[in-house]
Amino acid sequence: MQRNRWGRWFAGVAVVSLIVIGCAKSSGATTPPAASAGAPSTAPAASGSTAPAGSATAAAATCKGDGSKGEVKMMINQWVGAAANVAVAQCLLQQMGYKVTTSTLAEEVAWQGFQTGEVDVILENWGHPDLEKKYITTDKLAQDAGPNGVTGIIGWYVPGWMIDKYPDMADWHNLNKYADLFKTSESGDKGQFLGSDPTFVQYDEALITNLGLNFKDVFSGSEAATITAFQQADKNKTPLIGYFYDPQWLLNEIKLVQIHLPAYTAGCDADLKKVACDYPPYILNKIVRTKWLDSAGDAATFIKKFSWGNADQNSVADAITNKAMSPEDAAKQWIDANPTKWAAWMP
Numbered sequence: 001m002q003r004n005r006w007g008r009w010f011a012g013v014a015v016v017s018l019i020v021i022g023c024a025k026s027s028g029a030t031t032p033p034a035a036s037a038g039a040p041s042t043a044p045a046a047s048g049s050t051a052p053a054g055s056a057t058a059a060a061a062t063c064k065g066d067g068s069k070g071e072v073k074m075m076i077n078q079w080v081g082a083a084a085n086v087a088v089a090q091c092l093l094q095q096m097g098y099k100v101t102t103s104t105l106a107e108e109v110a111w112q113g114f115q116t117g118e119v120d121v122i123l124e125n126w127g128h129p130d131l132e133k134k135y136i137t138t139d140k141l142a143q144d145a146g147p148n149g150v151t152g153i154i155g156w157y158v159p160g161w162m163i164d165k166y167p168d169m170a171d172w173h174n175l176n177k178y179a180d181l182f183k184t185s186e187s188g189d190k191g192q193f194l195g196s197d198p199t200f201v202q203y204d205e206a207l208i209t210n211l212g213l214n215f216k217d218v219f220s221g222s223e224a225a226t227i228t229a230f231q232q233a234d235k236n237k238t239p240l241i242g243y244f245y246d247p248q249w250l251l252n253e254i255k256l257v258q259i260h261l262p263a264y265t266a267g268c269d270a271d272l273k274k275v276a277c278d279y280p281p282y283i284l285n286k287i288v289r290t291k292w293l294d295s296a297g298d299a300a301t302f303i304k305k306f307s308w309g310n311a312d313q314n315s316v317a318d319a320i321t322n323k324a325m326s327p328e329d330a331a332k333q334w335i336d337a338n339p340t341k342w343a344a345w346m347p
Contacts, residue, residue: 061335063091063328067099072292072299073120074102075110078197079223081247084316085123085148087327088334089306092342098299106199111135111287114142120292121145121303125285126152126201136287143293145286149307150247152282153258154201156193157244159234160255172211172261179214181239187216194242195219196226201279203272204243207261210276215241230256247310249318298347305345312341 072093076086090100103110103119111131113119135142158169168174175191182191193215195204205217220226226242227250233240234254244256261278262268268277286303293300312334319330335342 061091061095061332063094063332065094065097065099067094067097069097070296070299071099071101072296073113073118074100075113075119075122076102076104077107077110077122077124078104080249080317080321081150081313082124083320083327084313084330085306087320087331088308088316088342089121089123089303091328091331091335092345093299093302096298096302107131108199111142114287114289115139117289117291120289120296122287123148123303123306124150125287127282132287141290142287143290145288145293145304147283147285147307149309150284150313151310152284153246154279154282155244156204156241156259156261157230157256158239158241158259159230159237160257161234161237162239163257170257170260172213172259175241175259176212176214178239182215182241184218186218191215191241193217194226194229194240196243197222200243202243203269203275203279206272206275210274211262230254247313247317249314249321252314252318253322301347302345307345308341312338 074086074090076083086102090102093100103113105113105119107122107126107128108131110119110122111128111134114135132144136144156172163170166178169178179191182193183189184192186192191214193204193208195202195217196219198219198221207213208215208217220229220242226244229240229242230244230250231254232238241259244250250256262276264278264280269275269280286306288300288303296303316330316334319325319333320327323330325333
């Protein structure tokens with residue numbers, strides 16, 4: 001989720017043991033595309049060609065290939081949803097005949113890879129206008145490769161049991177009335193608001209100040225720590241309010257309710273010192289290195305077409321996090337179950 005938009009923060013989550021870097025360590029999003037008329041109906045063969053359309057049964061995914069068509073360097077964000085994106089794309093690209101290498105990097109650092117050549121593809125960008133201006137508009141080192149199909153929602157959340165017990169808490173106007181419930185040793189005489197990874201896209205401190213709320217923003221440090229805190233708050237019925245987002249597999253496991261902040265309107269977050277509105281919805285997109293795109297052939301076409309939904313991402317992220325599956329095995333499972341979805345991404 002860096003979901004770092006102005007030096008982000010945020011996305012969902014220190015991620016699975018697979019992804020740990022400032023944010024995550026265990027976690028993890030519109031209608032998936034229909035298969036195009038001429039798209040293959042079976043998994044691409046290891047040789048790099050696609051299996052013939054019309055086969056009675058799609059071949060099981062192998063994630064194997066000879067790597068003869070070139071290399072693709074993909075960046076993994078520090079949350080498991082991003083790992084899910086890469087796992088599926090990597091598997092299919094390898095079956096198409098590409099060698100795929102991955103790096104787990106903080107978002108801003110990943111963009112620097114467009115200049116050094118260390119990163120070809122970022123599959124989940126949470127909106128970084130400053131980085132987009134520098135690397136896309138000014139330096140022309142990167143290009144927008146279109147939406148990845150996932151809609152990102154950032155907001156303030158509390159466990160569902162709290163709204164059942166205190167229904168008016170869902171309205172931000174009433175939060176000060178309940179501030180004492182959220183006091184901790186770290187927040188002192190104020191209620192604690194649990195931030196996540198400080199590199200994520202976030203402006204909660206400014207929101208707390210500008211809305212006149214008696215809370216203190218205390219960062220958990222990672223997505224994994226935030227997930228654990230919400231799980232414990234749900235299980236033990238301890239008060240907790242904090243920063244969270246969708247897509248995130250945890251939302252399928254426990255009930256979290258989003259607080260109604262002042263509605264987002266275009267430009268209300270232009271000055272982060274004065275911001276007093278909710279986060280906008282993020283149409284997550286893909287960013288690619290310009291020099292790579294110009295010579296990547298079928299891999300470039302595949303990345304441009306790659307698009308799946310929140311539910312797809314959450315299913316793979318859940319398999320990685322909660323079903324003890326490796327990213328590759330989770331990807332194979334999704335690919336085998338959804339041939340018409342990924343068929344639309346094929347060149």
